Amino acid sequence: MKHKAYPAIIGENVSIGENVTIKDGCVIGDNVTIADGSYIDYNVIIRDHVCIGKRSFVGANCILGEYQADFFDGFAADEKHVLDIGERALIRSGSILYSGSAIGKQFQTGHRVTIREHATIGDSVSVGTLSDIQGHCKIGNYVRMHSNVHIGQKSNIENYVWIFPYVILTNDPTPPSYALKGVTLKAFSVIATGSILLPGITVEGDSLVAAGAVVTKDVKQGDVVGGNPAKVISHVSRIKNHVTGESVYPWRYTFKRGMPWEESDYDTWYAKAVQQSDGL
């Protein structure tokens, strides 16, 4: 820091690890843990009971542990609400993460992401700029969400799911009502840009929801669905890479960047993972 023009405000019972950088203008509440090697950029607000894993980055103007609705009754936060963020997080500027969620390691966000309470998020998940995760949902490992994705409450997203920009997972079959039904996206499903998934829909793995689809029925394994309302328009086996000419799907055999099989190939990695009882 060049000089402390307006140093951080730091609360009580705060544990700050070694080699942590905290830039000017930050506000850090009570009972906060920031583990070794982390970097907290300018003007970050970390409310009470937030735990940030080692070697994490929190971008400027982020709010971590944001107030849940019960705060507004008496302008006082409930001590039972905590936010846990695993190691090596990269949370870009302007993001707001509520208290009451648990996030695995190597979490990445774009800018101005919102993640509300009661979201359970696995390891190595990324969430693009302006995405809005409404909480009360479950997201597995290695899920990739691009910009401006909207995940409604009660969504259930398994491991290795791709969600492209402006995809919306809805949850109210008869709006307005109290009878919400979440969308389920099974492992290895791919949801392309701007599609809308109606409440209660299940999309099986190794399938593709095409851009702009309005999905009103469950999607079977291997199907490509598109249109409004969406219909089966092809099968993933027919889709070829325009450069290499090879079949693209199942994509775990053609794409490895950032995936756990990055250093070898899917089958080798999988065999080893099963042997090591890490499971899928």
Place this chain on the structure above:
Amino acid sequence: MKHKAYPAIIGENVSIGENVTIKDGCVIGDNVTIADGSYIDYNVIIRDHVCIGKRSFVGANCILGEYQADFFDGFAADEKHVLDIGERALIRSGSILYSGSAIGKQFQTGHRVTIREHATIGDSVSVGTLSDIQGHCKIGNYVRMHSNVHIGQKSNIENYVWIFPYVILTNDPTPPSYALKGVTLKAFSVIATGSILLPGITVEGDSLVAAGAVVTKDVKQGDVVGGNPAKVISHVSRIKNHVTGESVYPWRYTFKRGMPWEESDYDTWYAKAVQQSDGL
């Protein structure tokens, strides 16, 4: 406040009521009124001529009374522009409300909402995260807008309208042109997720625009429209709640949370309201 590391900057002729909390880092302009019991969180910018009703919450990093376009001519704001916000507002962090609008009581927003100038907004309205109200529009009472709704200029939204995520109300029938025509949503209409309403469209009450609809013609009372372009696909009387089995519409008989008939039922409330000349 734990300590005044960087106290608020406060302008001239500012009236701050009793039991008001102003957190560090705020900037409050001239001729601002903050009524009793309100809570202004960290780093809020309140420009000149803003009036905030009692027991309101303004979240961190909000900007209230944001500059209109005329500011940029000489980097000076016009004194005639004011922003009035009624009592018990709950404006979540990162929202930007322009000067030149009037907002009723019990207004609620999500995060990073934008409301531009010349918006007239009634009582008990809520606006979800990232919604963008372009101003020059009229919004009634008890209107519920979810995340990422876009309300074009010249829109006219009556009381008790529901607007779900990513709905867009357009206004230029022949883009680009100077001849804007707003969308009209009548009382009790329901506009589901991701639908687009073309300029000049009127949606009658007790109707449902289905998710993903591209609405190019007026929607009649009781109709369900869907598709691209939208066609009549059903009648609201056929829609049943998947849990209770009851008819969902007209929804004022099956949904009451946050509505003025919350404590009784619609007919009882309505009869009393008429008797008391409160009108609808």
Place this chain on the structure above:
Amino acid sequence: MKHKAYPAIIGENVSIGENVTIKDGCVIGDNVTIADGSYIDYNVIIRDHVCIGKRSFVGANCILGEYQADFFDGFAADEKHVLDIGERALIRSGSILYSGSAIGKQFQTGHRVTIREHATIGDSVSVGTLSDIQGHCKIGNYVRMHSNVHIGQKSNIENYVWIFPYVILTNDPTPPSYALKGVTLKAFSVIATGSILLPGITVEGDSLVAAGAVVTKDVKQGDVVGGNPAKVISHVSRIKNHVTGESVYPWRYTFKRGMPWEESDYDTWYAKAVQQSDGL
């Protein structure tokens, strides 16, 4: 400034021109130039190697020169990344512009715009609130992008293109893959609200993509395409202004606000421009 409660932090080798206003709470890095007459509002973060042209406005809470991905390896920025912004920029509050881009003069944004690295942007371009330009793209002069537009990497947008709210330019024909193909929008094309353009699509000039279209094939000059998937639904010559009754397209003969032919008409301006060798 009323008083320096928390004055700006200013780095080394910073050049600030005459009549520059810098409001409290700003952080200005090393090797920054802010030219004459500019106005930097509260809490702006300007990182290293940013150059802002004269008479520009940077709104509150903006971040200019935001870190690229390589920052996160060692929490250190690469000195080779610079951000150049031309004169008379108007960058509204909450916007984030990465280092590594070059932007022409009279650039305008709405609020909370994101522009990533390796975007080459011409003169007199405007980008609406919440729009997300993913970088690695080329945008010409006098391009108008409304709210919440998403410009994927490898997009190529020529001069005088209109893009309305929630339009998405995609780039991955076989998601997920490494074989991106950008969208090309030719001069004078008009892309209406909420349409999705599939990877590699070319839209010729003097055409109209209708609201909500999912465009899977190239669009020919003069065609109006709409629907999902989009088909030719009309010809631009049939579209009349609902007030004046005149043909709207080619729009350069019926719309001039903010265009270089604003003071005369398109043909007069064009003849003069050719004569002066300014080209188109």
